Amino acid sequence: MNRVEKAIALHNSGFGCAQSVISVFCEELGVDPVIGQKMALGMGGGIGRSGEVCGALSGGVMVLGLKNGVSSMDGEANKTVKEKVYDLDQEFLKEFKERNGAIRCNDILGFDMNDPEARTVAKEKGIFSRVCNGCIQNSVEILEKMITR
Template sequence: MSLNLEDAVVKNLERGYLCSESVIKGAAEYLGMPWEHLPAIATGLGGGIGGTAGVCGALTGAVLALGLATGRNAPDQDFYACAGLVQELVDRFRERFASTDCVDVLGLDLRTDEGRIQAMAKGLPNLPCKECCLFVARYIAENTSPSR
C-alpha cells in the first residue's frame, strides 16, 4: 500500500477536487502519468455520475485509474487484465460500503437541494467520500506499479 497515493488523494479532496477527480489525479501522478486534463475527464463522474446519485465517483475514478495502469491501447491487447481488477474492486467496494451508489454511501441525495446543501456544509473530506477515496486508492496501490 502506498501512503503517498492515499495522501495525494486526500490532498486533492481537501483542495476542492471531487472524489472522482481526486482519485484519477492522484493515481495518474502515482503511476507516473500526470496530465493536466485528467481531473476534467473525471468531473462528470462526481456526485454519482453527474450528480445523479448513481455509481460513486471515487469508484468510477478508480476504474479510470485502473484503465490507465492496465488498460489496452490496441484491440489485440488483453481486455481481461483490466476488467478482472475492475470486477474485483467493484465487489470489494460493494462488500465494504454495502452499495456502489453515491446516494446509498453518502446517505444524501445530491439530486435534491437539501442533499446538496448538507453535502456542501459538511465538505467532501468530511463525508464518506474520503473513506471511499482512501479505499480505492489502497486498491490501486496494491494492484498496480508506479512507473517512476
C-alpha cells in the same frame, strides 16, 4: 505525503472524488494529471450529481484502464486485454463495495445528490468530507494493492 493523503488533500481543496483518485496515479501511469482531472470531472456526485456510481469507484476503474489498457487497434489483443481489465474491475468493485457498503453515491451518502437541498444538508453535516474521504481512501488503498501485482 502518501497517495491517500494527497488524494484526500485534493478532495478537500475542491476536486471531485474521481478526480482525486485518478490524480494520484497519473504520473506513474504516464498521464498528465491535468488530463486525468479533466477526464474525471463529470464523475462527481455519482456521475454529474445523479447519485449513481460513486466517483471514487469510477476514478479507480479509470486507473485500472490506464494501467492495463492497450492503444493497439488489433482486435484480438484488445479483446484479451479488455477481458483482463473487466476482471480487475469486478475485483475492485467487489472490494470497494465490501469496504463502503454500496457502490451508488446516494446509497453511500444517504442523501440524494440530485436534490440541491439534500446536498446542502449533507455539506452542513460534514458528510462529503467524512464519507467521501473514506471512499477515496478505500479506493486508493485497493488500487495500490492491485497495481503492484
